[in-house]
Amino acid sequence: MRSDAQANRDRVLAAAEEVFGESGEAGSTEEIARRAGVGIGTVFRHFPTKQLLVEATVVRHLALLTATARARAEDGGEAGEAFRTTFRELISGAPAKLALLALRERTGAPDDSADEVRAAALRLRDAVEVLLSRGQEAGEVRADTTVDEVYVLIRALANTRGDRSVVDGAVGVVLDGLAPRRSGA
Amino acid sequence: MRSDAQANRDRVLAAAEEVFGESGEAGSTEEIARRAGVGIGTVFRHFPTKQLLVEATVVRHLALLTATARARAEDGGEAGEAFRTTFRELISGAPAKLALLALRERTGAPDDSADEVRAAALRLRDAVEVLLSRGQEAGEVRADTTVDEVYVLIRALANTRGDRSVVDGAVGVVLDGLAPRRSGA
Amino acid sequence: MRSDAQANRDRVLAAAEEVFGESGEAGSTEEIARRAGVGIGTVFRHFPTKQLLVEATVVRHLALLTATARARAEDGGEAGEAFRTTFRELISGAPAKLALLALRERTGAPDDSADEVRAAALRLRDAVEVLLSRGQEAGEVRADTTVDEVYVLIRALANTRGDRSVVDGAVGVVLDGLAPRRSGA
Amino acid sequence: MRSDAQANRDRVLAAAEEVFGESGEAGSTEEIARRAGVGIGTVFRHFPTKQLLVEATVVRHLALLTATARARAEDGGEAGEAFRTTFRELISGAPAKLALLALRERTGAPDDSADEVRAAALRLRDAVEVLLSRGQEAGEVRADTTVDEVYVLIRALANTRGDRSVVDGAVGVVLDGLAPRRSGA
DNA sequence: AATGAATGAGCGTTCATTCAT
DNA sequence: GATGAATGAACGCTCATTCAT
Numbered sequence: 001m002r003s004d005a006q007a008n009r010d011r012v013l014a015a016a017e018e019v020f021g022e023s024g025e026a027g028s029t030e031e032i033a034r035r036a037g038v039g040i041g042t043v044f045r046h047f048p049t050k051q052l053l054v055e056a057t058v059v060r061h062l063a064l065l066t067a068t069a070r071a072r073a074e075d076g077g078e079a080g081e082a083f084r085t086t087f088r089e090l091i092s093g094a095p096a097k098l099a100l101l102a103l104r105e106r107t108g109a110p111d112d113s114a115d116e117v118r119a120a121a122l123r124l125r126d127a128v129e130v131l132l133s134r135g136q137e138a139g140e141v142r143a144d145t146t147v148d149e150v151y152v153l154i155r156a157l158a159n160t161r162g163d164r165s166v167v168d169g170a171v172g173v174v175l176d177g178l179a180p181r182r183s184g185a
Numbered sequence: 186m187r188s189d190a191q192a193n194r195d196r197v198l199a200a201a202e203e204v205f206g207e208s209g210e211a212g213s214t215e216e217i218a219r220r221a222g223v224g225i226g227t228v229f230r231h232f233p234t235k236q237l238l239v240e241a242t243v244v245r246h247l248a249l250l251t252a253t254a255r256a257r258a259e260d261g262g263e264a265g266e267a268f269r270t271t272f273r274e275l276i277s278g279a280p281a282k283l284a285l286l287a288l289r290e291r292t293g294a295p296d297d298s299a300d301e302v303r304a305a306a307l308r309l310r311d312a313v314e315v316l317l318s319r320g321q322e323a324g325e326v327r328a329d330t331t332v333d334e335v336y337v338l339i340r341a342l343a344n345t346r347g348d349r350s351v352v353d354g355a356v357g358v359v360l361d362g363l364a365p366r367r368s369g370a
Numbered sequence: 371m372r373s374d375a376q377a378n379r380d381r382v383l384a385a386a387e388e389v390f391g392e393s394g395e396a397g398s399t400e401e402i403a404r405r406a407g408v409g410i411g412t413v414f415r416h417f418p419t420k421q422l423l424v425e426a427t428v429v430r431h432l433a434l435l436t437a438t439a440r441a442r443a444e445d446g447g448e449a450g451e452a453f454r455t456t457f458r459e460l461i462s463g464a465p466a467k468l469a470l471l472a473l474r475e476r477t478g479a480p481d482d483s484a485d486e487v488r489a490a491a492l493r494l495r496d497a498v499e500v501l502l503s504r505g506q507e508a509g510e511v512r513a514d515t516t517v518d519e520v521y522v523l524i525r526a527l528a529n530t531r532g533d534r535s536v537v538d539g540a541v542g543v544v545l546d547g548l549a550p551r552r553s554g555a
Numbered sequence: 556m557r558s559d560a561q562a563n564r565d566r567v568l569a570a571a572e573e574v575f576g577e578s579g580e581a582g583s584t585e586e587i588a589r590r591a592g593v594g595i596g597t598v599f600r601h602f603p604t605k606q607l608l609v610e611a612t613v614v615r616h617l618a619l620l621t622a623t624a625r626a627r628a629e630d631g632g633e634a635g636e637a638f639r640t641t642f643r644e645l646i647s648g649a650p651a652k653l654a655l656l657a658l659r660e661r662t663g664a665p666d667d668s669a670d671e672v673r674a675a676a677l678r679l680r681d682a683v684e685v686l687l688s689r690g691q692e693a694g695e696v697r698a699d700t701t702v703d704e705v706y707v708l709i710r711a712l713a714n715t716r717g718d719r720s721v722v723d724g725a726v727g728v729v730l731d732g733l734a735p736r737r738s739g740a
Numbered sequence: 741a742a743t744g745a746a747t748g749a750g751c752g753t754t755c756a757t758t759c760a761t
Numbered sequence: 762g763a764t765g766a767a768t769g770a771a772c773g774c775t776c777a778t779t780c781a782t
Binding site (some may be wrong): 223 | 744745746747748
């Protein structure tokens with residue numbers, strides 16, 4: 001029975017990512033249950049509160065992004081390229097869905113599980129940091145920028161809506177800003 | 186009574202900007218009425234639908250930002266400086282509140298008044314364009330970037346939450362990306 | 371100024387008959403004011419309560435019907451014909467609007483002015499009685515029926531909706547039922 | 556739980572018939588919930604819209620009347636008597652409540668479920684037609700009247716309020732009008 | 741006397757949450 | 762464990778009524 005429960009939990013989380021991705025926190029729990037193919041009671045058994053479901057969804061998504069970043073880091077490719085590619089991937093990774101994140105980080109921490117969100121965000125930040133450091137050491141990324149700044153840029157751009165080409169151009173501008181500063185500049 | 190009505194309309198809009206700024210569209214009309222110090226009926230007399238109130242709030246905010254940008258353009262200051270200062274101002278102008286904008290631009294245009302939002306957004310874009318063009322002509326801003334890209338960057342960064350100093354640093358990085366490209370680069 | 375006020379009162383009553391005729395008591399006071407071309411305050415100055423406005427409208431309508439019936443009675447035409455014609459007129463007189471009446475007579479008498487409604491209804495009943503009696507005396511209407519029965523039939527049929535021809539046929543059936551009974555029956 | 560749900564649905568419908576019977580469509584859903592002894596949410600779970608609740612109530616009532624008429628038709632009694640008895644039963648069946656019907660048939664058909672109302676009304680009409688035809692074939696009911704006329708008469712009289720004896724007398728008059736026409740008349 | 745802005749109770753409806761089965 | 766019916770607080774909105782001008 002344990003695996004059944006686990007399977008249900010996963011289906012609920014997947015449905016939640018879909019629904020919250022479309023409607024933000026306004027997405028209804030009932031709709032999530034419907035898409036997950038389970039009863040509403042099952043959703044609440046796994047996530048006693050909507051808040052907890054939202055947070056679990058965010059954590060799951062952050063974990064996914066973290067995995068992406070780590071994979072890049074382990075790829076062993078060229079440091080600057082790895083950093084830039086990951087930067088772009090995190091931004092376009094799941095545009096609509098990261099909206100969630102932005103929303104989440106706007107409010108206080110009303111319950112314990114918010115700590116898990118913070119922890120997950122930190123793990124992503126750390127993964128980004130690895131790539132950033134390497135890029136900087138390789139002289140491919142400007143030395144005078146911090147992970148926090150880079151992380152802020154990723155979050156800001158991840159929520160952007162608009163023409164793909166325009167957004168891509170905008171990201172390009174930002175990456176130019178992250179290029180090494182000319183010594184004589 | 187006309188002036189009273191106008192005053193109330195303004196108080197409602199101000200309260201709406203506050204509430205929507207904190208909670209997005211989820212902010213309740215009742216709460217807005219409370220903060221404006223008027224009855225719920227008064228809110229609906231001025232804005233027959235919540236949607237219309239949201240849009241009026243967005244328009245008002247965009248108009249404010251547009252005024253800021255235009256004032257800079259007329260200041261007659263140095264072109265590059267004017268552009269960069271305005272860029273920073275639009276971003277920090279009303280952090281929490283611009284969240285609204287992002288939300289708005291995510292959905293379709295269900296009613297006529299949405300056109301006013303679009304029009305107001307275009308006016309802001311145009312005001313930015315003036316500053317951008319001057320900066321480019323003066324050789325103070327890279328020539329190969331478009332208003333749309335710049336506008337996307339402003340919108341993205343305007344919704345950012347976080348330490349003032351970190352955000353400022355991130356904006357600085359972006360402005361570096363907007364600096365003229367080295368000819369020999 | 372007196373005549374202005376009187377004129378306004380009349381315009382309001384006319385608008386009320388129109389609106390209540392279309393929507394029953396659900397018609398809004400605001401809509402009545404709009405159609406009467408006066409401010410909402412004016413409506414309430416003349417009729418301090420919606421209830422009173424409804425009743426005044428009913429009274430006005432009943433008075434109109436009463437006048438119709440009395441005119442027939444004074445016409446001096448043939449008694450049976452006069453009765454039958456009036457019977458039909460009262461029914462088709464203002465179909466949709468009499469709906470009001472039916473509604474009214476369903477509830478208790480919560481305020482004094484309801485007495486005026488009752489009085490107006492009695493006046494109509496009396497006018498009908500005159501025509502009925504004459505018809506009976508002339509041997510043109512069955513002798514064993516009472517005004518109350520006739521009045522009930524009028525009220526019932528007045529609210530009927532449906533094809534004109536079908537309703538006319540139904541009224542014809544009822545008039546047949548009101549014809550003198552065969553002595554040998 | 557299925558049976559509980561069904562029981563609740565029935566209690567809601569019964570309460571709705573009561574409330575709408577007293578106040579027409581103006582009766583509040585909250586009041587219906589109260590009388591049914593359920594929460595407001597339960598009412599909306601079974602009838603997602605007030606409109607649907609109104610229509611379901613009407614359909615239920617019409618079905619009841621139809622059953623009554625059909626039972627008479629199958630009784631195998633004397634044709635004229637069966638027709639007249641049913642005619643009276645349909646009228647006194649649920650006086651106050653049929654008000655609903657009248658209201659319903661006044662408006663257009665804004666949603667699909669209104670079709671069910673129409674269908675239910677047709678079934679009742681058909682049941683009446685069976686009795687009418689038999690009565691006419693038996694020479695107990697005038698041959699020159701149509702179901703539509705009879706149906707109109709039933710609807711009109713069903714909404715009548717007033718002394719039982721007076722209404723009974725009025726119905727008697729109408730039944731006389733439905734009696735076979737004298738050949739030599 | 742007329743106006744129409746303001747008020748707030750009340751309504752239809754939604755949705756997170758509980759709990760009997 | 763899973764289900765889904767039941768619950769009721771809360772929301773958007775309407776409208777009769779009041780009152781400052």
